[in-house]
Amino acid sequence: MPGELPELVLPGDYLGAAEEYLPGRGTYEHGGRIYACLLGKPAVDPRDRTIRVDPKNSVPEVDEGNLVYARVEELKTAMAICEILATSTSRRTVPGKPEGTVHISKVKEGYTESWNGELAVGDIVLAKVLQGRPSVKLTTAPPTLGVVAARCQVCHALVNLQANPPTCPRCGHQERRKLAKGPHPLSPGAHDRAAA
Ligand SMILES: [Zn+2]
Numbered sequence: 001m002p003g004e005l006p007e008l009v010l011p012g013d014y015l016g017a018a019e020e021y022l023p024g025r026g027t028y029e030h031g032g033r034i035y036a037c038l039l040g041k042p043a044v045d046p047r048d049r050t051i052r053v054d055p056k057n058s059v060p061e062v063d064e065g066n067l068v069y070a071r072v073e074e075l076k077t078a079m080a081i082c083e084i085l086a087t088s089t090s091r092r093t094v095p096g097k098p099e100g101t102v103h104i105s106k107v108k109e110g111y112t113e114s115w116n117g118e119l120a121v122g123d124i125v126l127a128k129v130l131q132g133r134p135s136v137k138l139t140t141a142p143p144t145l146g147v148v149a150a151r152c153q154v155c156h157a158l159v160n161l162q163a164n165p166p167t168c169p170r171c172g173h174q175e176r177r178k179l180a181k182g183p184h185p186l187s188p189g190a191h192d193r194a195a196a
Contacts, residue, residue: 005043008056008086009036010069011124011149012158015051026053028158030169037158039069039085039124062087062098062136066129069148070100070138072122075115078104082125084136100136102127108178109141117176122156124149126180140178147177 009015013036015027021044023029028037036042040053062068062084070082080102102125105111107118119125119140126148127138140146150159152168152175159166159175166175 007041008039009042009053010039010086011035011037015042015053021049021051024050024052026055027051035158039071056085062100062129063132064129066132067145068100068127068129068138069124070127071124072119073099075119075121080104080107080115080119082127082138085124098136100127100129100138102138102140106130106137106139106141108146118178119147120150120153120175120177122151123147123177140180143181146180148180150175150177 015021015034015036018029018032018034021034023034024045026036026038026040027034034051036053038053038055040055042051042053044051066087068087069085071085072080072082074081082100082102084098084100102119104115112118124147125140126145127140128142128145129136130139131137147161150161150166151157152159152171152173154173155168155171157168157170160169161177161179166177166179167173168175
């Protein structure tokens, strides 16, 4: 896998088998497989085969119509404040630190009264840019957009979003989110299924 390592990985991305690598900083092991637990650049130490993820501090330039990955930083009454992490197409990053907002009317189709069951702080969402300048406005309303990585609200493990309802593999807590529908390579469940 070294040499083939992607430029950027997201939380839940499969990195390699635990037989082959030691889980290092920025990774976690689940069922004999090592996954990224943060967004960054993966690297392998050739001396002891430790695989790690170096956090990425640069973020992409975004334009109207782009799909982006963003992390929910804060939930206000009508607005989710997000940090834009990467563009979904290239996963390429450029220096900067754009913030994007999702208005509560744009989190899903139809009327949304509260964030409860839709988004939570720490979630990573796949969102579309409605407006790139002067401020970045995002939507997660279309069925293919929404949460792609979520932390358990009880124990902070990555939730298995493929389960119905989404369930924490560590403590069994069930979560609700406005999920991005369709096959998505970002949760441990998806990786396990793909490998089966
Ligand atoms: Zn949990």
